[in-house]
Amino acid sequence: MCGIVGAVSTRNIVPILVQGLQRLEYRGYDSCGVAVYADGLQRARSTDRVAELLTQVQQEHIEGTTGIAHTRWATHGAPAVHNAHPHFSHGPGADAASRPGRIALVHNGIIENHDELRAALKAKGYAFASQTDTEVISHLIDSVYDGDLFEAVKAAIVQLHGAYAIAVFCKDEPHRVVGARAGSPLILGVGVEGGENFLASDAMALAGVTDQIVYLEEGDVVDLQLGKYWIVDKSHKPVTRAVKTVYAHSGAAELGPYRHYMQKEIFEQPRAVADTLEGVEGIVPELFGDGAFRVFKEIDSVLILACGTSYYSGCTAKYWLEGIAKIPTQVEIASEYRYRETVPNPRTLVVTITQSGETADTLAALRHAQSLGMDQTLTICNVSTSAMVRECKLAYITRAGVEIGVASTKAFTTQLAGLFLLTLALAQSKGRLTETEEANHLKAMRHLPAALSAVLALEPQVISWAEDFANKENALFLGRGLHYPIALEGALKLKEITYIHAEAYAAGELKHGPLALVTSEMPVVTVAPNDTLLEKLKSNMQEVRARGGVLYVLADADTRIESGEGIHVIRMPEHYGALSPLLHVVPLQLLAYHTAIARGTDVDKPRNLAKSVTVE
Template identity: 45%
Template sequence: MCGIVAYVGPREACPLVLKGLKRLEYRGYDSAGVALLNGEGLKVYKKKGKVADLEQELAGKDLHATIGMGHTRWATHGEPNDVNAHPHYSFHRGLAIIHNGIIENYAAIKKSLIKKGREFRSETDSEVLIQFIEDIQENAACSLEEAVRLALQEVVGAYAIVVMSENDPTQLIAARKGSPLVIGVGENEFFFASDATPIIEYTKEVVYLNDYEIAIVRNGALTILTLDNTQTVPYVQTVELELAAIEKGGFDHFMLKEIFEQPRSIADSMRGRVQAAEGYLQLGGLRDYMDQLANSQRIVIIGCGTSWHAGLVAEYIFEELARIPVEVEYASEFRYRNPIIKERDVVIAISQSGETADTLAAIELAKAKGATIFGVCNVVGSSIARATHAGAYTHAGPEIGVASTKAFTAQVTVLTLMALAAAERKGTISNSLLRQLLAEMDSIPAKVEKVLESAAKIREIAQIFTYARNFIYLGRGMNFPVALEGALKLKEISYIHAEGYPAAEMKHGPIALIDEDMPVVVIATKDSSYEKVVSNIQEVKARKGRVIAITTEGDKHLPDMVDFVIEIPKVHEVLLPLISVIPLQILAYDIAVMRGRNVDQPRNLAKSVTVE
């Protein structure tokens, strides 16, 4: 959600900031803007729509500046329009701010400022914050960084902010709480961004700002203070991210590229952790906490969206292999229902970005109740990685497409390894089965490659169903979460209404929807539920539903029963989700493209949901 880019140094700031905003378009947004400081003073330009619309607005203007900042906004307070877009001026226009997050007590602050005679141009909480900072600076006769510090001690909510002042062309001030912010450190130059993607073209040396920290860049030097005015030493890290990883590489869309990257991302998520020939399994990030995992009374898995679906898959696998009871919770609901958490419980928090606000809030609640918290996320140095006791990175690489694909399979891969490690430590899995499953996991990347070879056939099926207004997805056992994930992918990027159900639940309601216009996608692989799923297919066909079946290679029975068949390689039942989800991703992608949708940036959605 929202994107921040800022720069101060010897380069021209505007083209650098605009390029950075384009790199952050994947996060989801509805307006964009920049602030530049030059001989003409502090100038703000902003526009509803895409960065390309902003560029048109900037055409012909004097944009020379070596300090500037930009923002892509995802509307929370106030509708998407030019006025509510960021950056926002202070009342006297001497300051400007860009802000990610939500200031929850903005209304009370705004009311007090109005009493002092201040007027507001926008409906946003962000303008309230910059006016508040200006008011403090004027009335306390203090420095800007002190005014920022004092203001942030009063606000309630989440924020990542960058502030510019007309009075100092060498200064940027930034702060964060609950919303990510990274600082790139170059030679006599500094970069600020929501994540590292706009920065790595210029430097790989970065500082991840912590919650309740304020960063001040002035005259080529970086200082970091806490909200209680304690100076800290910046911890500079090297980002292991290549520019090619965040470019399309010849694919039409990032989503398609990421679908086809899954053989590698799954392999990378196992690299160094699995040596199949030796039956070796080691998760370094969990080494000191394996006893807590194996001996836990209960595992609670929390996540949102696709991560929640990965958690549902993990529920089946942990209970099957490690014999530990598992509950899977929406992170957004977990904190609001006074959950019962005990000290011997383990909470596994799943998030691609590692910044999901609901998941972070759930982590803090569970920690306060004494649980051991494991994180499964993709972004090194992210908030969830730092907030948890232990965990494992997925190593999927950057995922730019808003609809998660390789993140899901990487999460399922890591969660499967965690379940296997717990089962081995607990003694609930035989050595022969462990070796078999590790060997099969080692073969998964090649089997995913084989499914990807069916892309042309899936495209032909997709073309037939571009007319559809509704879809039903059915699966049983470990394929039920895959049905949910397949339906979510279609909803997210094609805007077709789709629902996933356990196949046996169809006759408890959804069967009323089935007619000749209702496509039904059924995951009917050769597993312990196969015969039951075949019966469910017969129920659909008896009502003239059109069935697309995901089947195991060599199935001679189903092709005569269904309308369309997509084959996948045979794999152990525990590992089926890693294979069966692939054709559903491709199907959703192709239908969306054929319907002319913006696949990488679907409407109303954001990649990293950093507000509640």
């Protein structure tokens, strides 16, 4: 989840390193730092944001032509300067802290055997200045270093258990940076001037610097020098990786007229959904890749693996897949799936859902499913170059664009769009979709951008709700059927960025326990489309009112639910049938956003969280 940038150049590389960190800050913002070679190792670290780090390096006149930088999401060790990356190794000895450092290193991931390695290194005389697992790697590399950093890194990583992406350099080889990855993403950027080369967690970090990108594979080690680089694979054999032109526009990370990235991304949803559906003229399995027709014909069930918001999109898709395509569907939390006994079925289509395509738990769950003989795999993903896309047979790229706000919004709605297309394609391949039904569904999907724009126009009404929520500490969300996962997603959004404790329930479960929590101080948000469960939902709402609870209802126009004492209604522009979840989630996103504004929290960078969860 941390962000890494590294470079070898003939020019002062610090501005590029810091700019790269600013673009990667969504990956972690507990601390940040930069280290460069300038007649030895120089370093600046901070527990403030990257903007403050920039001020620090300018005041301290830190400059260099070789360097690494890092923005951190804390795992081992609290957010503190001594735990911030880059970490130095000073070599063994009682006077280590007073001697100049030799090895500088940054790391994304978790080293599971760090305690064992720490003990061995302490026995050799190494002193530790932090509580991090990362410092273990820097000392380990130092302990095997014999004049060749590339060889030292290769020797060290074979002793590491866990996940890592690292960038490291040594003061004794000032124009060389070595990177390695296993379980965490790392890319190589091939420079376009002066023979410079780069490392980064994401191509966006290098936008405007280079668009020539090499995606390192699992187990790769890369050696960057001026005008050249070389790569070895997990067996340490030389290998050639393709150089791809990647247009990672820096403008995608600009706020424009918006106050926060989350607000920008909420309002980008009509365009994001339109882009995701662009070119879909008819429902054909080949939308998901070559060979999809054969795969769809052969499978008899679906297993969805995902985490967080993506898991809720999968829960929504279960209703579609079973209701429209008539295919038995199981949705699993990816972080739990591989740790229990399951009954594998080789005729299952394993569907992973992920915004980044690098989510560690989801990748591990995919590999576990494959190890059980389920090799028919498909991903719904926002990043075409990600590990998930490379490891699945089939894929649908959602084209949401860069999402920087930690609380996912447009990635969720575009995932739903992709999953609905998958439902229709599977239904068609099984002979369960008539031409009339296909035409009606396509018409509804093409109207989605306009329908989403109409929902966004409800923002002023949502703001009035947010003023009520701002002084609350608890909230309930209710939904039934297809909209129960939307209630779950709404509760997640509220808790993520406002720090209000929020829970969601299938409304029929209210009387089985949660009703005990209902008082006038517990707002109850209800998703109320005009579907077959509406009258049941109205009864659940009456249960809340009878206990003095206050209802906040997102109701379709023809539901005959009116505002009154203890009930606040926002009327949705239109009923949207099976695609209604894409519309009803938008006011819930806006509610979380404006409540966070009213409470003064950090909307885009909520405490303890980060984007792209690349650790388990």
